[in-house]
Amino acid sequence: MSELKLPSLDYAALAPILILLGAALVGVLVEAFVPRRLRNGVQLALALLAVLSALTMVILNADDRLLTAGQAIAVDGPALFLQGAILILATMALLLIGERSVERGGAFVAHAAVTAESPDDRRQAEGAGGTTEVYPLATFAIGGMLIFVAANDLLTMFIALEVFSLPLYLLCALARRRRLLSQEAAMKYFLLGAYSSAFFLFGVALIYGFTSGIPGRTAGVDFATIHAAVADSPASRTLLFAGMALLAIGLLFKAAAAPFHVWTPDVYQGAPTPVTGFMAACTKVAAFGALLRVFHVAFSGASWDFTPVLGAVAVLTMLVGAVLAVTQTDIKRLLAYSSIANAGYLLVGVLAPSKDGLSGTMFYLVAYGFSVIAAFAVVTLVRDADGEATHLSRWAGLGRRSPFFAAIFTFILLAFAGIPLTSGFTSKFAIFAPALDANQAWLVIAGVLTSMVLAFPYLRVVVMMWLSEPGDATPTVTVPGALTSAALVIGVLATLVLGVAPAPLLDLANGAAEFVR
């Protein structure tokens, strides 16, 4: 028996991941040892510190292009860019999660397991301090996402998937109001997520089988081996196609692409809004980061085979998202369907196999993330005595009551609709241009047509806010605390700056748009 050789670890390159996972563990200890009244502040500071120092490490590592941990982690341009994106967006999400002044006790309950609607539950909804475990949970999730976008083999990717998914399931169940909806959301997300993980794992097994038997190579699920196998494996192509399909299902589920999107509206609606924002921005970056890596690095040789199928998924996703968004009456569900449609646009970018396509997709992820967190930040502020007022009819005349926040939300909606001078327009251009360049005109036309449909629900909200008279039911906007204000300002400024002067970020994305294999 040969001696087990330990792989060498490049600690500097892995530092962002290690910092976050370490901070999450420290966070668990804080729960045990720090007195209750100090916990929230300590936990928030710890989480922010971890995210920011990880971000610093990402920036310091910016020029790294290497494989480490026995080829399991790739620290290359896309990984670093997407890790940076996740960390910045996660900072904003943490600010929203940490907000305590908008609602007494914060957006989370102390005990998720208390029976919904029971007297105990009502008591804890009435302003008892929320749980502070949300911070370590969120930190674990962020750490998992960082591994997910850098994973260089399918097993590491699977572990990362679980590391960031499990905390998210829990976070979904912690909404302070509408407990039943929140628990249902968590349950749905968990069950469907578990299925999709199983699909993913089964796909890994099939791909492993496919890679066996290439002369001069051992079977494996690292991307270099898969890439070689796609070129000349003696095994049946059926294994490859079935494996690819199962892997794609697992990833498209996280990306909220149709027909694997059905969880999205329910979970977005039921989850505490700060967590929804976190999922809409960071999970999307992570999922598409993994999709890009799997399809551009491992399966690039089979692009002729997967492009038509993924293209059909993209068109379906855009259609489902746009058409169903029209019928929504709840702002969180509307944003959920909009996020589904955006997943469709992002898939168009994934299918443009050029450097421009890769950088365009990464640009889109960042731009969309900023806007969507800002949008959910506004949703947390529009509230009445029973918590957030998410039904659209309640937003009527908001422009009269709170012109400032209505104006901000209008700007974000215009960005979603792709009006120029917002990041929504530049990011659409960044994706459609390479797709057209790659002769995928049908995807661009589908994208343009669905954009037209999608403009209608956005516009309806604008009409609601500005052109309708305020009724008695129009809620007021709570003056946000410093944390929410900070997140909102970052999101709106980024939406504007990336729309007016996108060149610096485009340069950055261009410089990063090359995978190592």
Add this chain to the structure above:
Amino acid sequence: MSNFPFLSVLTVAPLVGALVVALLPRRRPDLAKLVAFGWSLLVLVLSVIMWIAFQADGDRFQFRESYAWIPNWGVNFTFEVDGIALVMLMLIAILVPLVILASWHDAEQSKRSVPVYFALLLVLECTMIGVFAAADVFLFYVFFEVMLVPMYFLIGSYGGHQRQYAAVKFFLYSLVGGLFMLAAVIGLWVVGGKTFDWQALSQAEFATDTARWLFLGFFLAFAIKAPFFPFHTWLPDAGGAAPAGAAALLVGVLDKVGTFGILRYCLPLFPEASRWFAPWALALGVIGIIYAALLAVGQNDLKRLVSYTSIAHFGFIGVGIFAFTTQAGTGAVLYMLNHGLATGLLFLVVGMLIARRGSALISDFGGAGKLVPLLAGVLFFAGLASLALPGTAPFVSEFLVLIGTFTTNKPVAVIATLGIILAAAYVLWMIQRTTQGTLNPTLTEVDGMRRDLTLREKIVVAPLIALIVLLGFYPKPVTDVINPAVKATMQDVGRTDPAPAVGTVQEAAK
């Protein structure tokens, strides 16, 4: 002098003005109005200086400026104007101060912020100037789309009956057209060598099929914007619901972006496709002339009526463009200017009448001339200008379009001429039912109807009337500027004027 960055300053100045006006305290509406008016006069003065600095016999494009914007995509802030764009810039610069003056009390009625109304008007001016001054396709698209936002809020927040419906319809129609154009813009970028510069793109050669698809993308956007039949249904709603001042800008200038876009982008960039699609475009134009005129005859709402007359006039402009002769082309461009003046005046006067009566329905008037003789007179003049009476500016342009078309396409010219008769019908009938005849007794009970034109309103209508008469008798200063640009455009399309069959017809046009 020509080194002065006229176009970027002209584009940015109204935006700065809008910021200043928007930041003024809400309790000081009069200050906001004065600042907005002063600012628009400043823009006018600058435009006049630019008009003087423009050399009519010089290069086709002048005042070129270019600054890098998004180098990754080859996008630049490139501005330059030819004679066509220059004329449109002048129209904007003239109309905006008059509209501000005419809307002096409009915003108060809506219970909404008065400074914001005037700030929106200035933002609109910025985007309108930008869209005509841009020489970078991406920049043009940006202005084309952003222009919707201020107009949307002007209609939606400050409009009359059914304003929500009208505002949303306006926005969605334009956005749909804009998104088709976006696809075409991206396509143009991909096949045109990853540049957005108009000069470079106009030299590029495209495959026939590609060019036809791209033409279609652009043309759809412009046909919706203009609007041509059958994409016109948003205009009567928007024009009917918008406050009179905004409606004057909407029909007078905003819609010209469509016809201007066809002249600047469709024809020179895709000459073969333009020739191929010309019969269809001509058909749309002719149908528009007749159909919209017939609908105008049947309208009972003054603002909707004026909107329908505009659709008929846009039919004339479309015919003039796609006839592919210099005469018809010059006539079309001149029509764009004259229509802006005449219909702008008509909208403003109708707005004054509606503000007095508190109703836009023709049936609520009758014999109003006896109460407000001066206003009725101005309405009559505006109506006559709108039906292109000889001696008013629109006559020159309509006549040029018709004879220019006659030389290449007789049936179209003959059918289009019928439009003149219908124009007389809808204008004169409208005048007769509102200001002539026996006095409607209820009118005397309305306080507003006892006030004839105020000094402010006289100042609004006087320059427009003067220009319409002046250009009706002496259009040469304008045609001198337009002619070289139209000639160059027709050369781009590859059409030369047919030799005159009868010399006297040509003479009459001069």
